[in-house]
Amino acid sequence: MADTAPLVIVGTGLAGYNLAKEFRKLDNQRPMLLVSADDGRFYSKPLLSTGFAKGKEADELAMQDAAAMAAQIGAEVLTGVPVSAIDPAERTLTLGDREQAYSDLVLALGAEVRALPWREQLGERLLSINDLTDYGRFRAALAGRKKVLIIGAGLIGCEFANDLSLGGFEVTVVATDPWLMPQLLPEPVAAAVQRRLEALGVTFHLGCGIRELAASDDALLALLDDGSEVHADQGLSAIGLAPRTDLAAAAGLSVGRGVLVDAQLRSSDPHIYALGDCAEVAGLNLMYVMPLMTSARALAKxxxxxxAAVSYPAMPIMVKTPACPLVVSPPLAGVSGEWQISGEGEDLRAVFIDQTGQLQGFALTGAAVSEKALLTRELPAWLS
Ligand code: FAD
Incomplete structure (x- = not known):
């Protein structure tokens, strides 16, 4: 019965839609159903952290609606329908109050924003941005407001600090991180980025937690661990993302940091696959666009x-901090070595070298960004 059922893809982010597009290039017959908890609009998530400088509304960032996507990829697209359970033995999904059979199932569920303890009680005054709906909600919450408190100094917090500053907001960043983007950058490179963001007007409180966060008279007050206070009109929480694994775990699939899949993107169940932010592919959970595009092409085959097995070359990330051009290819988790830094001012070249002398990662700022292509060629593949 299940083999006559459609191929079902859960999730209409870049992973789900790109897989559907790649699959249709190879097979224009097999029935395909995409199911999404959101409204199914197609958009490029990285543009969410450049939208304030450009003054873009959420609707302007949406490239196609679900109906247009359904027509383009020759599939049914069900929106606003969270999948609540998977039965791998019966090869069915629970969608609201009905069961849906699948022949093969692909999980493209993305990642969940980590929530701060004050999230509920602060309502609209403390939001996160992880999809187009969040972006629209945050823009609406900012109406008539000037001072933004960003919590978290990772890649997303730093990108929003730059973007909101360019958009005319007064930005303060508070983070427990000792320096900016500590998972990606050595301290001197982070300091260069920080100086440029400060020159733009961003204020930083690093290495400092928040003891208490309260909304009063329509404003936000943060009491920091060092005793200082930050007054803002609006909060943006950017303390990280965690792959969505609950659905897979409840169905008995193997789960680690993400849904565990092999190099063919196959989970511990032979008819269930995963890609994108929710997947841990052969030990790697890479929450970026290039790995999911590469995965989509392999999985389509x-x-x-x-x-087809997926292979990942090293894929450097262009961090969207135009105040300080920055490209980074972080060493993979578990790779040991040390950073070697050269350059001056805000034009820094940091290379991560292992014990054998092999380049394992880099971070380049300012004028040094021009070395990206050369250094990328020297990096070993992430997955071969
Ligand atoms: P998502 O886009 O999160 O899609 C998940 C989908 O699953 C959604 O449609 C959701 O509704 C659906 N879903 C979830 N649960 C259910 C359920 N139970 N039932 C039904 N549907 C469900 N990466 C880069 O490489 N470069 C960048 O410059 C960059 N900038 C970024 C800027 C921001 C602000 C953010 C947040 C991320 C950025 N990233 C960047 C990361 C990149 O955007 C993500 O890796 C990528 O978009 C993830 O796509 P996805 O399809 O896996 O997940």
């Missing part, structure tokens, strides 16, 4: 009948 497998689903169309030609099993």
């Amino acid at each position: 497998t689903l169309a009948g030609t099993p």
